[in-house]
Amino acid sequence: MPDSDTALTIGQVAERTGLSVHTLRFYEREGILTHPVRRDGGGRRLYTEHDVDWLTVxxxxxxxxxxxxxxxxxxxxxxxxxxxxxxRLTLMRQHRERVTNQIAQLTRSLDLINYKVGVYEDILGA
Structure with a gap:
């Protein structure tokens, strides 16, 4: 259950997570938060430390x-x-496989880039 003693504004949460206020509202609508966002008397969203931790994940x-x-x-x-x-494990294993494949592709790209940098450094150094 979220820490009810902590009350963070949407601006504070945006600053701490790096998400925009628009994205935070979108994530709330899309069901990305593990608990409903509380509201104050004026209808402004109040977040908890738990929300910040979850959003960071x-x-x-x-x-x-x-x-x-x-x-x-x-x-x-x-x-x-x-x-x-x-x-949950299946979901994470599937994503790990995608990330591993992305890393392998990026490594191949970096190898080519490093080779090209070396070629041009040799040409300019001669």
């Missing part, structure tokens, strides 16, 4: 290329609690 997963539907599914599984760890 989501930012990292998204930066690694995990599609939003997969993050939403992961959120659903985590929110549901114990008993679905096998599905």
């Amino acid at each position: 989501c930012v990292i997963l998204r930066a690694s290329g995990m599609p939003l539907p997969a993050i939403r599914r992961y959120t659903e599984l985590v929110t549901a609690g114990a008993g679905n760890e096998a599905e």
